[in-house]
Amino acid sequence: MSESMAAQPLLDVRDLRVSFRTRSGTVDAVDGISFTVGRGEVLGIVGESGSGKSVSMLSVLGLIDNPNCVVEGEVIFQGEDLLKLDDKELRRIRGKEIAMVFQDPMTALTPVYTAGWHISEQIRAHEKVSKKAAHARAIQLLDAVGIPNSTDRVNSYPHEFSGGMRQRVVIAMALSCNPSLLIADEPTTALDVTIQAQILELLRDLQSEFGSSIVLITHDMGVVSQMSDRVLVMYGGRLAEAGPRRALMRDPLHPYTWGLMGSIPPTDGTRVERLAAIPGAPINPSDPDRDRCLFSSRCGFASDACRPQPGLVEHVHGHLDACVLPYDQRPALRLEALTTVMTESGASA
Amino acid sequence: MSAASTPSPVEGSATPAPLLLEARGVVKHFPIRTSNGKKIVQAVDGVSLQVRAGETLGLVGESGCGKSTLGRCLVRLIEVTEGQVIFDGTDITSMSRRELRSRRTGFQMIFQDPYASLNPRRRALATVEEPMRTHDMGTEQEIRDRAMHLLEIVGFDPSYADRYPHEFSGGQRQRLGIARALAVTPRLLIADEPVSALDVSIQAQVLNLLADLQRDQALTYVFIAHDLAVVHHIADRIGVMYLGELVEVGDSSPLYNHPAHPYTEALLSSIPVIDDEVEKRDRIVLQGDLPSPIDKPGGCAFAPRCRYSQAICVSDKPVLQLLSDGREVACHFPLVAAATTTLTI
Numbered sequence: 001m002s003e004s005m006a007a008q009p010l011l012d013v014r015d016l017r018v019s020f021r022t023r024s025g026t027v028d029a030v031d032g033i034s035f036t037v038g039r040g041e042v043l044g045i046v047g048e049s050g051s052g053k054s055v056s057m058l059s060v061l062g063l064i065d066n067p068n069c070v071v072e073g074e075v076i077f078q079g080e081d082l083l084k085l086d087d088k089e090l091r092r093i094r095g096k097e098i099a100m101v102f103q104d105p106m107t108a109l110t111p112v113y114t115a116g117w118h119i120s121e122q123i124r125a126h127e128k129v130s131k132k133a134a135h136a137r138a139i140q141l142l143d144a145v146g147i148p149n150s151t152d153r154v155n156s157y158p159h160e161f162s163g164g165m166r167q168r169v170v171i172a173m174a175l176s177c178n179p180s181l182l183i184a185d186e187p188t189t190a191l192d193v194t195i196q197a198q199i200l201e202l203l204r205d206l207q208s209e210f211g212s213s214i215v216l217i218t219h220d221m222g223v224v225s226q227m228s229d230r231v232l233v234m235y236g237g238r239l240a241e242a243g244p245r246r247a248l249m250r251d252p253l254h255p256y257t258w259g260l261m262g263s264i265p266p267t268d269g270t271r272v273e274r275l276a277a278i279p280g281a282p283i284n285p286s287d288p289d290r291d292r293c294l295f296s297s298r299c300g301f302a303s304d305a306c307r308p309q310p311g312l313v314e315h316v317h318g319h320l321d322a323c324v325l326p327y328d329q330r331p332a333l334r335l336e337a338l339t340t341v342m343t344e345s346g347a348s349a
Numbered sequence: 350m351s352a353a354s355t356p357s358p359v360e361g362s363a364t365p366a367p368l369l370l371e372a373r374g375v376v377k378h379f380p381i382r383t384s385n386g387k388k389i390v391q392a393v394d395g396v397s398l399q400v401r402a403g404e405t406l407g408l409v410g411e412s413g414c415g416k417s418t419l420g421r422c423l424v425r426l427i428e429v430t431e432g433q434v435i436f437d438g439t440d441i442t443s444m445s446r447r448e449l450r451s452r453r454t455g456f457q458m459i460f461q462d463p464y465a466s467l468n469p470r471r472r473a474l475a476t477v478e479e480p481m482r483t484h485d486m487g488t489e490q491e492i493r494d495r496a497m498h499l500l501e502i503v504g505f506d507p508s509y510a511d512r513y514p515h516e517f518s519g520g521q522r523q524r525l526g527i528a529r530a531l532a533v534t535p536r537l538l539i540a541d542e543p544v545s546a547l548d549v550s551i552q553a554q555v556l557n558l559l560a561d562l563q564r565d566q567a568l569t570y571v572f573i574a575h576d577l578a579v580v581h582h583i584a585d586r587i588g589v590m591y592l593g594e595l596v597e598v599g600d601s602s603p604l605y606n607h608p609a610h611p612y613t614e615a616l617l618s619s620i621p622v623i624d625d626e627v628e629k630r631d632r633i634v635l636q637g638d639l640p641s642p643i644d645k646p647g648g649c650a651f652a653p654r655c656r657y658s659q660a661i662c663v664s665d666k667p668v669l670q671l672l673s674d675g676r677e678v679a680c681h682f683p684l685v686a687a688a689t690t691t692l693t694i
Binding site for chain 2: 048196222223261271274275277282
């Protein structure tokens with residue numbers, strides 16, 4: 001166990017817990033997750049609504065200002081526990097060391113200020129530079145994110161940009177201080193597919209150019225597969241599966257991951273009669289029965305063994321999941337899960 | 350296996366199924382006022398298409414391409430500027446409001462946003478009953494029984510009948526919307542982005558439900574979506590729209606596997622794929638955005654973003670031409686050979 005600086009992850013989240021006090025009791029939106037983000041690594045977090053993927057990253061940055069919210073655990077970023085910092089100290093890191101790109105580029109920008117203002121403001125909040133120098137850098141950044149006529153467009157207002165161009169402005173803002181970590185929360189969900197492809201390509205290019213680490217939050221298995229080095233699959237505020245992208249996409253272990261993949265129509269040109277959908281609805285985070293695998297209520301292989309919640313087990317190097325099914329039978333069981341769906345369709349015909 | 354033995358009503362049968370819906374040169378223009386005076390948004394600009402009974406036609410395109418506007422024109426939720434929509438042999442664009450109302454039992458619509466398209470103060474059962482009352486489809490008891498049956502068909506327990514929309518999840522609301530659309534025993538359903546507001550696992554459930562309903566009730570669908578993979582999954586034929594016009598129409602699989610229009614090719618290449626092998630294929634990233642439908646470029650509307658664009662594309666507007674596999678494409682340089690020789694299949 002060498003603890004040299006280079007081997008240490010950039011971000012080390014340990015047993016993160018985010019709970020909200022509500023009228024009907026405490027809701028654990030994030031229920032004890034641990035993960036790391038390496039230097040220069042792209043980590044994809046995938047899950048459906050209510051899986052806790054956004055809340056976990058918002059809490060890392062101290063961006064949840066709900067007084068009924070309790071955040072516990074440790075978030076070690078470059079040797080500091082972010083959860084122990086006060087707001088002033090956090091502000092030094094937010095936007096400079098860790099930047100965030102949100103889903104909706106319209107609400108992320110102030111309508112009454114120009115693109116250039118947004119970017120210069122961010123630069124000047126963290127560095128002592130003149131307005132003029134910040135403005136010049138804003139133009140360079142707009143160039144870097146592929147906005148044509150950057151010298152003119154720097155003076156445009158958010159409503160004068162299209163959705164894709166607006167997201168480019170937001171990305172330029174995020175990159176303005178050369179952050180070592182970029183958190184992108186569904187950055188392309190609000191965009192058209194052809195624009196999504198542009199933005200993903202841009203993020204890939206910028207990542208290789210600037211070498212930042214990226215945490216990409218998305219519900220889209222395809223997006224996560226195209227962008228990430230490593231993938232976390234979340235369900236009900238817990239990690240269902242985590243692993244290197246290729247291993248996880250080729251040999252997914254957890255029945256929930258099977259279901260997520262089976263729910264997407266095949267993209268290779270083949271057509272199936274029915275999709276291998278997951279029955280039921282995503283678990284409600286306020287469901288009081290939490291001492292079990294939360295997916296067991298929708299899982300075709302659920303048994304008494306799913307209670308209490310099975311722990312995360314590493315099966316192959318770096319590939320772990322939280323499921324009691326015997327590891328060596330997973331491929332066969334996955335096939336079985338697929339064929340069950342097919343016979344169901346035959347039975348109802 | 351069982352799927353292969355039952356031929357689809359469209360492919361493989363000697364006599365094609367009869368036409369159920371036909372659009373002839375449908376145009377929808379919206380006049381707007383801008384700071385430079387009055388202008389016209391050419392939302393739908395001369396679309397002709399045919400839908401045969403029992404088939405699913407998918408309409409795909411990016412936001413602003415006019416696919417939803419076209420969908421609304423097809424059921425006359427909005428009036429067309431020009432052109433005709435023929436449903437089951439009758440022109441519905443020229444009939445009176447009263448006449449149209451009685452014809453509406455033949456075609457129904459499913460909307461994208463299951464939150465906005467349900468009355469929040471009406472219980473599930475009453476929501477499904479209402480269209481049957483409007484069209485006077487039986488006694489109170491008959492209507493109630495049929496509504497309960499419909500709720501069951503879309504997968505609800507009888508105990509859900511007395512719930513209000515806010516007590517349902519997004520996917521359940523969408524299923525309620527489907528039950529309501531089915532209440533008047535329509536032959537045609539127009540589904541406008543029915544799954545894009547739903548979680549992935551719920552999307553798959555609703556797509557499966559739509560497929561089951563089509564098989565069991567001999568329904569015809571026009572399925573509008575922006576996701577080419579979803580459309581390819583559900584549709585027998587696909588129409589690709591760009592800036593208010595159809596640029597490619599054809600059977601689902603050939604269109605998906607060998608796109609003929611450069612825009613279809615680009616749309617296809619934009620789909621993020623999971624499989625590593627497919628990932629190696631050439632990625633085409635379109636430059637720029639969809640042009641405004643207010644000042645449409647002359648010539649081919651796609652030319653400014655097209656990687657094959659030549660001088661003729663800017664000057665001359667391509668019209669839909671037939672390809673050797675029966676597809677139609679509006680392009681001067683289609684990626685699949687045009688129908689100059691006879692079919693050999």
